[in-house]
Amino acid sequence: MLSRLVRMQLAVFTAVALISVLAIAVFYIQVPKTLGFGSYRVTADFAGSGGIYPNANVAYRGTTIGKVTGVSLTHDNDVRVEMRIDDDRKVPANVNAYVKSMSAIGEQYVDLVPPEHASTESLRGGSHIGRDRTFINGDIAGMLREAQALVDSLDRSRLRDVLKETFAAFNGSGPELARLLESSRLLVEEAGDATDDTIGLVEQSQPLLDAQVTAGDDIRAVADGLARLTSHLREADPQFREVLQKAPAAADQATTLFDGIRPTFPVLAANLANAGRIGVIYHKSIEQVLVIIPAVTAAIIAIANQFPADEGAKGDFKLNFGDPPPCITGFVPPSEIRSPADTTLRDVPKELYCKVPHNDPAVVRGARNYPCMEFPGKRAATVQQCRDPEGYVPIGSNPWRGPPVPVGTPITDPRMILPQNKYPYIPPQADYDPGPPVVQLPPGVPPGPGPALTPPYPTQIPPVTPGPPPPPLPFQPPPDQIVPPYGRPPAPPPPAEGDRPQAAGVDVATYDPATGKFLDPHTGISVYASGIAAPSIAENWVDLMTYPRTGSEPA
Numbered sequence: 160m161l162s163r164l165v166r167m168q169l170a171v172f173t174a175v176a177l178i179s180v181l182a183i184a185v186f187y188i189q190v191p192k193t194l195g196f197g198s199y200r201v202t203a204d205f206a207g208s209g210g211i212y213p214n215a216n217v218a219y220r221g222t223t224i225g226k227v228t229g230v231s232l233t234h235d236n237d238v239r240v241e242m243r244i245d246d247d248r249k250v251p252a253n254v255n256a257y258v259k260s261m262s263a264i265g266e267q268y269v270d271l272v273p274p275e276h277a278s279t280e281s282l283r284g285g286s287h288i289g290r291d292r293t294f295i296n297g298d299i300a301g302m303l304r305e306a307q308a309l310v311d312s313l314d315r316s317r318l319r320d321v322l323k324e325t326f327a328a329f330n331g332s333g334p335e336l337a338r339l340l341e342s343s344r345l346l347v348e349e350a351g352d353a354t355d356d357t358i359g360l361v362e363q364s365q366p367l368l369d370a371q372v373t374a375g376d377d378i379r380a381v382a383d384g385l386a387r388l389t390s391h392l393r394e395a396d397p398q399f400r401e402v403l404q405k406a407p408a409a410a411d412q413a414t415t416l417f418d419g420i421r422p423t424f425p426v427l428a429a430n431l432a433n434a435g436r437i438g439v440i441y442h443k444s445i446e447q448v449l450v451i452i453p454a455v456t457a458a459i460i461a462i463a464n465q466f467p468a469d470e471g472a473k474g475d476f477k478l479n480f481g482d483p484p485p486c487i488t489g490f491v492p493p494s495e496i497r498s499p500a501d502t503t504l505r506d507v508p509k510e511l512y513c514k515v516p517h518n519d520p521a522v523v524r525g526a527r528n529y530p531c532m533e534f535p536g537k538r539a540a541t542v543q544q545c546r547d548p549e550g551y552v553p554i555g556s557n558p559w560r561g562p563p564v565p566v567g568t569p570i571t572d573p574r575m576i577l578p579q580n581k582y583p584y585i586p587p588q589a590d591y592d593p594g595p596p597v598v599q600l601p602p603g604v605p606p607g608p609g610p611a612l613t614p615p616y617p618t619q620i621p622p623v624t625p626g627p628p629p630p631p632l633p634f635q636p637p638p639d640q641i642v643p644p645y646g647r648p649p650a651p652p653p654p655a656e657g658d659r660p661q662a663a664g665v666d667v668a669t670y671d672p673a674t675g676k677f678l679d680p681h682t683g684i685s686v687y688a689s690g691i692a693a694p695s696i697a698e699n700w701v702d703l704m705t706y707p708r709t710g711s712e713p714a
């Protein structure tokens with residue numbers, strides 16, 4: 160009879176054996192997946208087997224997601240591959256299936272590759288991948304047969320030399336060869352995808368080949384010239400060697416130069432890029448300038464030489480005032496124009512130019528008629544207006560008398576419909592001339608020296624057709640801080656003498672002789688320094704930028 164210890168050992172061994180068998184069945188043999196638990200069935204039709212076999216892996220994005228459960232023929236002589244894919248793997252329904260090789264010894268697997276625009280639906284039990292979405296890589300067996308035929312064609316006596324030289328050529332270049340083979344594989348795949356284009360290219364190459372046959376003599380001449388060129392290069396071998404010897408020093412100098420300009424070169428390149436864009440836009444103007452400059456230079460030289468006398472410059476100047484009248488539309492209103500005596504510094508308003516219609520006779524060469532180089536036929540004052548679909552929009556007309564009015568406003572005043580750009584005679588009683596404007600200075604700004612003395616009002620006017628005398632001009636005496644239009648007002652009388660103020664008594668304050676500080680009852684703490692009441696005059700430009708010298712300091 161078995162002892163209790165033996166029975167316990169047998170029970171433990173039995174449990175371990177059962178657990179091991181269960182683990183092997185579940186994780187290695189994958190009995191649940193074989194029975195259909197935790198996976199779903201998908202089929203795919205291929206043009207050939209491509210060396211695929213049952214129990215081969217099924218991969219998606221480089222991850223194994225299932226197994227090949229069967230390979231069979233269809234009635235259409237296609238190869239149908241049955242696959243089991245894990246339930247927790249979501250694969251797009253329009254996926255492409257490739258039979259690829261994992262290694263050169265024939266390990267094949269099915270690679271599911273999603274297209275560029277993957278479907279939102281996923282494969283499920285019973286899904287089928289059609290023949291149009293399946294592909295087979297190159298036949299490894301056929302490639303091996305071709306390689307064997309190539310090896311057999313070699314002379315066995317020289318095969319050892321070939322292998323030795325091949326080993327010497329590729330020894331130590333394993334990573335590079337791996338990258339080359341991987342790139343070649345990608346190249347072959349791209350070539351396979353572009354098979355139709357390649358066939359079309361080959362079919363269309365016949366005219367090119369015919370042209371090569373026709374140009375055979377020219378090609379031979381080019382080859383002969385190339386041979387002579389290489390002969391000259393061989394003769395110039397010493398010079399090439401000298402250049403190669405000096406190249407490192409030149410490269411070092413170039414590196415030093417580039418290191419020196421590295422901080423500022425990006426800024427220069429950006430500025431050159433901006434200048435290039437501007438040049439592209441204004442290339443017509445630049446071309447016009449380059450065409451005109453020689454003629455202008457020749458004219459300037461002729462003017463400067465003045466010889467012979469009949470080839471010098473002759474000028475004819477004429478002064479014209481108010482015909483046509485000056486443009487005031489778009490500028491500061493007359494009521495805000497400063498007096499010439501106002502010499503204060505102010506910011507100049509922006510975008511001041513004549514803002515009348517394009518065809519207005521006033522300032523026809525003003526900013527409003529600048530040509531837009533980006534938009535031929537369009538004219539505007541700024542680049543922003545050129546790029547604006549509305550373009551330049553005038554703000555009013557420029558009447559020769561009175562304030563500007565909006566464009567299109569009908570003019571009913573008979574004084575404004577007389578001959579354009581002329582100053583017709585207007586009877587003084589109908590509209591007297593108010594004279595130059597009188598503008599008040601800003602608050603707190605003292606008046607300047609004022610305009611030059613001129614005859615008092617009224618000024619002399621040219622004779623006109625006799626008529627009734629004009630009414631007297633109303634005059635209001637200007638207040639203080641106003642510069643009159645003509646002359647200066649008389650100086651005010653001095654103030655009358657009054658009682659003289661009595662002298663104040665002596666003030667007493669706390670004073671620190673070490674620092675010169677004392678308590679001022681009016682301004683707080685002040686500082687007294689003896690001698691600064693009479694500083695010496697500036698002797699040089701340094702004295703103009705430093706504190707004044709005292710009498711005790713040396714000059």
